[in-house]
Amino acid sequence: xxxxxxxxxxxxxxxxxxxxxxxxxxxxxxxxxxxxxxxxxxxxxxxxxxxxxxxxxxxxxxxxxxxxxxxxxxxxxxxxxxxxxxxxxxxxxxxxxxxxxxxxxxxxxxxxxxxxxxxxxxxxxxxxxxxxxxxxxxxxxxxxxxxxxxxxxxxxxxxxxxxxxxxxxxxxxxxxxxxxxxxxxxxxxxxxxxxxxxxxxxxxxxxxxxxxxxxxxxxxxxxxxxxxxxxxxxxxxxxxxxxxxxxxxxxxxxxxxxxxxxxxxxxxxxxxxxxxxxxxxxxxxxxxxxxxxxxxxxxxxxxxxxxxxxxxxxxxxxxxxxxxxxxxxxxxxxxxxxxxxxxxxxxxxxxxxxxxxxxxxxxxxxxxxxxxxxxxxxxxxxxxxxxxxxxxxxxxxxxxxxxxx
Amino acid sequence: xxxxxxxxxxxxxxxxxxxxxxxxxxxxxxxxxxxxxxxxxxxxxxxxxxxxxxxxxxxxxxxxxxxxxxxxxxxxxxxxxxxxxxxxxxxxxxxxxxxxxxxxxxxxxxxxxxxxxxxxxxxxxxxxxxxxxxxxxxxxxxxxxxxxxxxxxxxxxxxxxxxxxxxxxxxxxxxxxxxxxxxxxxxxxxxxxxxxxxxxxxxxxxxxxxxxx
Numbered sequence: 001x002x003x004x005x006x007x008x009x010x011x012x013x014x015x016x017x018x019x020x021x022x023x024x025x026x027x028x029x030x031x032x033x034x035x036x037x038x039x040x041x042x043x044x045x046x047x048x049x050x051x052x053x054x055x056x057x058x059x060x061x062x063x064x065x066x067x068x069x070x071x072x073x074x075x076x077x078x079x080x081x082x083x084x085x086x087x088x089x090x091x092x093x094x095x096x097x098x099x100x101x102x103x104x105x106x107x108x109x110x111x112x113x114x115x116x117x118x119x120x121x122x123x124x125x126x127x128x129x130x131x132x133x134x135x136x137x138x139x140x141x142x143x144x145x146x147x148x149x150x151x152x153x154x155x156x157x158x159x160x161x162x163x164x165x166x167x168x169x170x171x172x173x174x175x176x177x178x179x180x181x182x183x184x185x186x187x188x189x190x191x192x193x194x195x196x197x198x199x200x201x202x203x204x205x206x207x208x209x210x211x212x213x214x215x216x217x218x219x220x221x222x223x224x225x226x227x228x229x230x231x232x233x234x235x236x237x238x239x240x241x242x243x244x245x246x247x248x249x250x251x252x253x254x255x256x257x258x259x260x261x262x263x264x265x266x267x268x269x270x271x272x273x274x275x276x277x278x279x280x281x282x283x284x285x286x287x288x289x290x291x292x293x294x295x296x297x298x299x300x301x302x303x304x305x306x307x308x309x310x311x312x313x314x315x316x317x318x319x320x321x322x323x324x325x326x327x328x329x330x331x332x333x334x335x336x337x338x339x340x341x342x343x344x345x346x347x348x349x350x351x352x353x354x355x356x357x358x359x360x361x362x363x364x365x366x367x368x369x370x371x372x373x374x375x376x377x378x379x380x381x382x383x384x385x386x387x388x389x390x391x392x393x394x395x396x397x398x399x400x401x402x403x404x405x
Numbered sequence: 406x407x408x409x410x411x412x413x414x415x416x417x418x419x420x421x422x423x424x425x426x427x428x429x430x431x432x433x434x435x436x437x438x439x440x441x442x443x444x445x446x447x448x449x450x451x452x453x454x455x456x457x458x459x460x461x462x463x464x465x466x467x468x469x470x471x472x473x474x475x476x477x478x479x480x481x482x483x484x485x486x487x488x489x490x491x492x493x494x495x496x497x498x499x500x501x502x503x504x505x506x507x508x509x510x511x512x513x514x515x516x517x518x519x520x521x522x523x524x525x526x527x528x529x530x531x532x533x534x535x536x537x538x539x540x541x542x543x544x545x546x547x548x549x550x551x552x553x554x555x556x557x558x559x560x561x562x563x564x565x566x567x568x569x570x571x572x573x574x575x576x577x578x579x580x581x582x583x584x585x586x587x588x589x590x591x592x593x594x595x596x597x598x599x600x601x602x603x604x605x606x607x608x609x610x611x612x613x614x615x616x617x618x
Contacts, residue, residue: 182420
């Protein structure tokens with residue numbers, strides 16, 4: 001298990017001391033995280049790291065995963081798509097089935113002093129609040145900028161029952177009667193996906209996939225989901241390839257609560273056709289080292305999302321000092337300040353233009369990457385995330401714009 | 406000599422749920438927003454990009470320039486000299502005056518693309534005492550070398566503007582302990598033109614110079 005002190009060489013001794021200082025203010029409080037999946041996807045990844053680190057700081061942090069049947073996850077996938085602005089139809093019977101699963105789970109959970117609910121799947125657990133009188137926080141990890149009105153209306157009656165709602169990006173804020181807090185997620189610099197690795201390891205991964213490191217490599221790492229626009233990435237590649245030599249890598253996996261991954265992958269493979277310079281890699285969940293190597297060995301990293309909760313792959317790429325082009329959606333503009341720490345684009349053509357620029361101007365690309373790494377170090381590592389969560393929990397018990405602890 | 410207790414500050418960012426899609430909307434928001442919102446948008450880049458010099462300007466200027474493409478107003482807003490203001494309301498008035506003047510000149514009003522709106526946010530500050538107490542200038546220097554930039558930020562930026570103490574905490578302590586030349590030297594710095602690490606080094610250098618003089 002990674003010790004909290006191991007982060008000191010990266011973020012500084014003082015930053016770790018400050019976490020202990022904050023954690024003291026939560027003594028005697030049980031903080032309970034609840035989500036819907038133990039593996040796969042960004043939420044489970046964050047909690048896997050976060051909960052043990054909170055406990056090392058002396059916080060009584062717990063993590064429960066709600067249980068749901070196949071029907072429940074089909075419904076929550078509809079919610080997911082609908083909240084991302086995709087037209088979906090949810091019947092009254094499905095809404096009721098969703099709540100029934102929440103109620104069944106509520107009967108089996110021993111709730112803490114602060115209940116921290118992640119995403120819409122367990123949102124209905126808050127119905128139990130009136131019996132308990134404890135504190136409830138709702139953490140939305142997904143892009144909430146254009147939610148389906150009907151689904152939002154259904155969820156809103158639960159959201160307003162929480163003490164605060166937490167969003168990953170400013171554009172997700174709603175007109176709500178409860179405080180809304182911005183907490184971007186984070187990456188772990190010591191994880192398999194982000195730790196330093198030797199050049200030989202990078203070479204060996206590239207060799208295994210048949211990718212030539214001596215030629216420019218443009219890579220997008222993300223789940224095969226059409227909201228990540230893998231087909232748009234291929235189009236941008238084809239435009240840029242007319243003028244610069246390059247290979248394109250599209251690599252990603254799926255999550256246990258995402259049944260659509262394989263179908264999107266098939267579309268990507270069809271679109272890629274017979275271009276030997278396009279590598280479409282469907283990676284299993286245990287591929288963190290491969291992702292690390294692919295990011296580190298690439299010339300330019302893309303995250304051309306059409307919608308995005310936050311886009312942790314952008315933080316991963318920037319942490320590795322890679323020049324990164326991201327779609328100006330969701331949490332990506334928080335990570336990339338255009339032309340300072342990366343490039344923001346809004347179109348296939350714009351993405352193609354900047355791919356060419358960054359391949360042809362490696363010195364400018366290097367500077368963007370260096371600034372990007374520093375930005376991630378200061379704002380998007382797990383230690384900052386822990387600090388924000390500690391503050392969130394503490395803030396429930398205080399009032400005012402300036403609080404003296 | 407009196408003691409100096411070092412504090413550290415932590416900011417929580419609140420989303421206000423209000424947004425603007427053009428300059429008149431931005432003006433309306435700046436006029437009606439709470440002070441903690443003006444503080445947030447004039448200091449966020451400074452904290453988040455404290456390693457860059459020059460760092461990106463305040464949020465208002467960045468959005469007007471990068472999103473609306475209004476370079477003239479963007480330049481005016483980015484040149485607002487924050488160090489000159491002793492209050493957030495004064496800072497707000499300056500932004501309001503610049504934008505109103507721009508609008509009254511008949512400038513064309515550009516709308517942003519959907520999804521690129523300006524989102525109004527605010528900072529909630531939590532301050533906590535650290536275990537570090539300086540009893541003299543030498544100890545002050547030793548501690549300043551090791552505390553986080555959040556401590557430096559609190560005593561220099563927050564003390565004057567956010568906490569309305571009129572000046573930075575370091576100068577106040579130097580003054581109260583007979584080190585008025587050092588107090589004046591630190592007071593005369595424009596902290597907004599340094600990276601935070603650069604500012605730390607500059608203050609350390611001033612304390613060493615004071616000792617050697």
